[in-house]
Amino acid sequence: MLQYALEAKNLSFRYSHNSPFILKNINLKLRKGEITGIVGLSGSGKSTLIQILNGVIPKRVTGFLDGSVYLNGVDIADMELSYLARKIGTIFQDPDCQILFPCTEDEMAFGPENLCYEPYAIIERINSTAKMLAIEPLRYRNPNTVSGGEKQIIALASVLTLNVGIMIFDESMSFIDDRGKELIKNAILKLKKQGKSILMVEHDLSNLEVADHIFLLKNGTLEPFKGVIE
Amino acid sequence: MTKKIDPRVKLLFVICISSLGLAFTKFSMLLAVFFIGLLISHVLKADLFMLLKRIKIMLYLFVVLVVIQSIFVRSGDSLVNLGGITILTSEGLSRGFAYLMRVLIILISGAIIATCDMRRLIQGLIQMKLPYDFAFMTSIGVKFLPLLMEELKDTLTAIQLRGIDIGKLQLKERIEIISYIFTPVFVGALSKAKKLSLSVECRGFRAFDNRTSILTLKFSPFDYLAITLTFILTATLIITNQYFI
Ligand SMILES: Nc1ncnc2c1ncn2[C@@H]1O[C@H](COP(=O)(O)OP(=O)(O)O)[C@@H](O)[C@H]1O
Ligand SMILES: [Mg+2]
Numbered sequence: 001m002l003q004y005a006l007e008a009k010n011l012s013f014r015y016s017h018n019s020p021f022i023l024k025n026i027n028l029k030l031r032k033g034e035i036t037g038i039v040g041l042s043g044s045g046k047s048t049l050i051q052i053l054n055g056v057i058p059k060r061v062t063g064f065l066d067g068s069v070y071l072n073g074v075d076i077a078d079m080e081l082s083y084l085a086r087k088i089g090t091i092f093q094d095p096d097c098q099i100l101f102p103c104t105e106d107e108m109a110f111g112p113e114n115l116c117y118e119p120y121a122i123i124e125r126i127n128s129t130a131k132m133l134a135i136e137p138l139r140y141r142n143p144n145t146v147s148g149g150e151k152q153i154i155a156l157a158s159v160l161t162l163n164v165g166i167m168i169f170d171e172s173m174s175f176i177d178d179r180g181k182e183l184i185k186n187a188i189l190k191l192k193k194q195g196k197s198i199l200m201v202e203h204d205l206s207n208l209e210v211a212d213h214i215f216l217l218k219n220g221t222l223e224p225f226k227g228v229i230e
Numbered sequence: 231m232t233k234k235i236d237p238r239v240k241l242l243f244v245i246c247i248s249s250l251g252l253a254f255t256k257f258s259m260l261l262a263v264f265f266i267g268l269l270i271s272h273v274l275k276a277d278l279f280m281l282l283k284r285i286k287i288m289l290y291l292f293v294v295l296v297v298i299q300s301i302f303v304r305s306g307d308s309l310v311n312l313g314g315i316t317i318l319t320s321e322g323l324s325r326g327f328a329y330l331m332r333v334l335i336i337l338i339s340g341a342i343i344a345t346c347d348m349r350r351l352i353q354g355l356i357q358m359k360l361p362y363d364f365a366f367m368t369s370i371g372v373k374f375l376p377l378l379m380e381e382l383k384d385t386l387t388a389i390q391l392r393g394i395d396i397g398k399l400q401l402k403e404r405i406e407i408i409s410y411i412f413t414p415v416f417v418g419a420l421s422k423a424k425k426l427s428l429s430v431e432c433r434g435f436r437a438f439d440n441r442t443s444i445l446t447l448k449f450s451p452f453d454y455l456a457i458t459l460t461f462i463l464t465a466t467l468i469i470t471n472q473y474f475i
Contacts, residue, residue, distance in 0.1 A: 056428050082437035090432050097425035100370065106349040109444045114434035119444045126444075162433060 004070075005166050005197035006030040006088070011052060011067035013045075022048050024220035026067070030166065035188065035198045037211030039225060044217045046201045047093055050170050053199070055084045071166075086115065089159035093170040095151040099143045104135070104154050107143060111162040125161045133157055133187050149180015156187060167191055168199045173207035185210055235274070236453045237346040237354035239460070243270060244339040246464045251335035257324050259471045260331035266463065267338040276341035284337060288330065296326030343372060353445050362441055370426075378419050385411045 011026040022045040030036050040046045051057040058065050059081050069076045071087055092098055101107045105126060112122040130136050135153055138146060143154045152172050159167070169188070173181050188210055191198060202208050205227070214225040247267045254260050271278060299322035300309075306321025343351070348369050355365035389411060399407065449457075 051428075054432060056432065060428055060431065080437075081431050082434050085432055085434035085437065088432075090429075092425065092429050092432075094425065097422050098429040100426070100430070101349050102347065103349065106445075110430075110435075111433035113441045113443055114437050116438050116440070116442050119442055122442070122444050159433065 007070040034212040037208035037214040040217030088166045089164040090168045095155040107158040149176040237351040299325045
């Protein structure tokens, strides 16, 4: 058994020839079944790093990338994005840019429908996901009319129905109120209990209290964070 | 009930009225199609308020069109003369009205489609054997275009609120201002679309040539009735147009 779910080796990246390096020789190991946190200021390259880890860069967003990402020990360079969708789930920074449908249930069905699961299996998965996240009351609601925290939970739910082992959260806690943060935090702890490997990225350290390890992304480099959480 | 009507039935109806709107040339027939469309869109609780707002712009266009048609189409009776030049003829007027009716019919069609639940519309298109990615693209487009228009208008209002009266500016400045407005709105929309497509792909969209669905549309007896009525209505209109008017 490998110890790491996802591993990045010597990642360097810039968006174009004449722009500065956003990431410089980054090494990161996501331990299986644990919560890894990355903290960094706005613009430090957190979202960029996430997109490299989930394969969006360089498969869909172009740039100059050196280094490799390994999924369970295998380089993801040759994997299709649709294959990675079965392994890595990403909750992107802005839920408004993720939610397609005016009904939560349709949103949750979208992923497994793409992967051609049988309808009854999809319904089952929606049931269990809704139960786990305690969002049954939202099931038939319009995600565009709920609170920011609930919207994030719906974005999370629509990734969770894919039943992936690795979950990546891009500032899921940053733009929501305390109640919303509590919802997300509890959900992440439950996911950990289920054995999922989790990466949380935040600009605010106080949102990373559930993390088992924290790294600091600064000036394009990643190092273990040694500060104290206030 | 209106939500329950199969989106394929709405599509059929819309295809019928907009083709008739394009095919008919007689004003009375166009008026009939327009009122039928209006009636149905009212029954379906379409957002006619949006339509009304657009009509305001349309009327302006309409006047210009009538005058242009009157000046260049040299037939029909002259109605208004200005310094020896006929600026309004009966022919120009009726062509202008025909044009107005057509545009209104198209707008009504759009409003009717917009009453469809997006997921059901997509499913309808897929069950009509359209490729699913095409079905998704068009349906998402139908939903997002009005939002884009709204956003453009909001930005425009915001600029006017700052005391800039676009109408009073010179052409060059006007173009400059308008590009100030359009650029961020379009850049914003494009970036949102890009992010949306990334999120969608990371959830496996296009993984296979087809996809399953927890939703399957079935025509209800009411849908069959509506389809039949649509066909009868369309046939009646065509026959009336051919033989009676
Ligand atoms: N698609 C892109 N093209 C060019 N530059 C980009 C792109 N996306 C982000 N950047 C730049 O890369 C830097 C890091 O951005 P990002 O990864 O979004 O940071 P964070 O998520 O930490 O706020 C920023 O300076 C940003 O302007
Ligand atoms: Mg970011």
